[in-house]
Amino acid sequence: MDRKKIVAGNWKMNMTYEQSVRLINELKKITNTNVEIKIAPSFTNLNSAIALLDSSSIEVIAQNVHFEQRGAFTGEISVEMLKSIGISSVIIGHSERRKYFNENDFILSKKVKVAIENSLSVIFCIGEELSEREKGNHFELIKNQIINGLFELNINQIKNVTLAYEPVWAIGTGKTAENFQIQEMHQFIRKLFEDKFGAEISKSMRILYGGSVKPNNAEEIFLLDDVDGGLIGGASLNFSDFNSIVEAANG
Numbered sequence: 219m220d221r222k223k224i225v226a227g228n229w230k231m232n233m234t235y236e237q238s239v240r241l242i243n244e245l246k247k248i249t250n251t252n253v254e255i256k257i258a259p260s261f262t263n264l265n266s267a268i269a270l271l272d273s274s275s276i277e278v279i280a281q282n283v284h285f286e287q288r289g290a291f292t293g294e295i296s297v298e299m300l301k302s303i304g305i306s307s308v309i310i311g312h313s314e315r316r317k318y319f320n321e322n323d324f325i326l327s328k329k330v331k332v333a334i335e336n337s338l339s340v341i342f343c344i345g346e347e348l349s350e351r352e353k354g355n356h357f358e359l360i361k362n363q364i365i366n367g368l369f370e371l372n373i374n375q376i377k378n379v380t381l382a383y384e385p386v387w388a389i390g391t392g393k394t395a396e397n398f399q400i401q402e403m404h405q406f407i408r409k410l411f412e413d414k415f416g417a418e419i420s421k422s423m424r425i426l427y428g429g430s431v432k433p434n435n436a437e438e439i440f441l442l443d444d445v446d447g448g449l450i451g452g453a454s455l456n457f458s459d460f461n462s463i464v465e466a467a468n469g
């Protein structure tokens with residue numbers, strides 16, 4: 219099946235307002251691409267990013283959302299707030315959220331539910347620590363992250379989820395997983411979805427790879443059978459690297 223590739227830039231806690239405007243003005247030069255391009259600026263830059271990309275096909279998405287709809291949760295952002303400025307997708311479960319903000323599977327499944335029930339699409343991140351891989355636990359761990367985070371959704375809801383497999387040991391380290399490790403994990407993930415939701419869903423599900431994707435390795439990674447694009451951290455912060463990665467996905 220032909221799945222349209224996605225290249226999503228996760229800016230994390232980078233970019234002031236001015237830097238963000240500058241980069242977005244450069245990104246606007248990307249045209250004629252078959253790739254779904256998304257950027258996830260910080261909350262403070264979402265509104266201006268949306269305005270700047272008004273007539274562009276680049277989608278602005280959020281890096282996080284709270285699991286409650288509203289109320290006394292100082293410092294948090296709700297689905298309603300995101301939707302009210304025109305956001306329609308959110309990243310949930312990034313390993314940095316899991317690790318530094320104690321977001322466990324239970325919390326993440328609540329976030330997924332509130333997002334999906336309120337018509338936001340979700341990029342759901344999963345990934346193992348190096349220690350888990352060294353113990354040979356990585357398949358089991360990924361399976362549990364997926365079951366706990368997503369398997370309460372129904373068939374119609376799961377269609378609004380994109381997966382991002384990001385081995386924690388490859389994020390921001392310059393160390394990418396070997397191509398065979400990426401492909402075998404993506405294939406494993408697709409099979410889990412087939413067993414749970416059927417072949418049609420599983421074949422159309424997009425599974426992104428993330429973790430030190432750079433201009434020099436993007437093409438070979440994107441050529442792997444079950445890889446449908448990438449979630450890009452460091453290399454999404456400058457135009458030339460991000461553009462090269464989009465071009466690699468364009469084929």
Ligand code: PGA
Nearest residue numbers: 389390429430450451452
């Ligand atoms: P990286 O980050 O590309 O800097 O490794 C990827 C991510 O965390 O999404």
